[in-house]
Amino acid sequence: MRFPRSTAVILAVALLLQGCIVSRWRVGNPIEEESLSQIQKGATDRDQVVVLLGAPDRIIQGNDKEIFQYYYYDAKSPALLLGLLNIITFNVKSDNLYVFLDKGGIVRDLVFGKRTDTVEFTLRPWGK
């Protein structure tokens, strides 16, 4: 009796994928660039910022200013549990938005950086 080739392929793939774990973790809400574009320096006030972006994750105070911080973390974690050797990698990147408000609660500056679009499922525990 011949062993069907397709069965062999399915069996091989199943064996290779055995112990393979792929997981994704997210913290916070993604910062929507569309909402950011509606914030005008020198015009938008604190209340409008909250309407557009929601309540800040953190408020930093000082220099007669208030800074609203919004953050979002995205993590991709591949793992290979081979029995003899288990390899687990956890890649995390962050997006952060800082909205600088003056004494009157008007937006003076915006600082936004996005990294989460480059987070990858890379299983590489060694190396740099």
Next chain:
Amino acid sequence: MRLWGWLHSVVILFLCLTISSCSVRRVNFNEPIAGGALTFITTGETTLQQIVDRLGAPEDIITTGDQFIAEFKWSTTRSSSLDFGHVFKVVSPVTPSMTLSGTGINVERFLVICDDRLIVRSYAFGKVDEHAFFEFWPF
């Protein structure tokens, strides 16, 4: 000759069982910032947003006097463990845990000091940690 064959098999089985719960883990938080990537910064001219456009946003901003300090942070964690308890799987219905493990975390920082208008006044790297390597012997 036959004894040698048996011994060989036992040693291989023992080694397989010994490393059967060897784990290596790595956690990467953000991309490292290299000194060479900062050549575009000119103090007194470059703004914080220009730095953020190239390096991503800082993890924290603190205020001090009339200045802002932006802290960029990235880290690498490496962890490894070896559970010798699995050797007992052959003779015992329960598997005790006899684990040797080590974890090292490198947290690195890049600080940018900005004035009230978010123009860069100075910048510096924090001291580099060198703990993140795979280590099975904790003693």
